[in-house]
Amino acid sequence: MSFDIILYQPEIPPNTGNIIRLCANVGARLHLVRPLGFELSEARLRRAGLDYAELTEVCVHEDWAACQTLLALSGTKRRLFALSTKGETRHDQPRYQADDAFIFGPETRGLPAEILAHIAVGRCLRLPMRPGNRSINLSNTVAIVAFEAWRQLGFAGGG
Numbered sequence: 001m002s003f004d005i006i007l008y009q010p011e012i013p014p015n016t017g018n019i020i021r022l023c024a025n026v027g028a029r030l031h032l033v034r035p036l037g038f039e040l041s042e043a044r045l046r047r048a049g050l051d052y053a054e055l056t057e058v059c060v061h062e063d064w065a066a067c068q069t070l071l072a073l074s075g076t077k078r079r080l081f082a083l084s085t086k087g088e089t090r091h092d093q094p095r096y097q098a099d100d101a102f103i104f105g106p107e108t109r110g111l112p113a114e115i116l117a118h119i120a121v122g123r124c125l126r127l128p129m130r131p132g133n134r135s136i137n138l139s140n141t142v143a144i145v146a147f148e149a150w151r152q153l154g155f156a157g158g159g
Helices: 013-026 042-047 051-055 064-073 138-152
Strands: 004-008 029-033 058-061 080-083 101-104 124-126
Touching: 004 013, 004 064, 004 138, 013 029, 013 138, 029 064, 058 064, 101 138
Parallel strands: 004 029, 004 101, 029 058, 080 101, 080 124
Antiparallel strands: none
């Protein structure tokens, strides 16, 4: 089993392309929650570097409720972690498990308060950064968290 990466309303196609490639290489499932800031046509996907989509499982959801429903129907007890500059727990402190899910917000505004309000205590994560900086690029943030989770899972399925 692997973990899930959820992009809530992603806006920048190259970031999503990088994340699709990352998911293919770490064995994560990717969920995209609409509205998206780009079209998912094959030509646009290829141009944005999203041609790795056939190498990983990518699910597109009409909204957050639909994504939650699908994750709940999988039959596993998933733990949901949110990444936010407002997070109080550093990303490397939890002990991750297979089937954990990580949700990341849109590039220009992060996760909305109504989603963060439903994240369990200790599961709103942050990356350490130098004071005064706004945030780290979305695809870089996903890569840092995905590799930490995969490392903790013993790089399962990796060579």
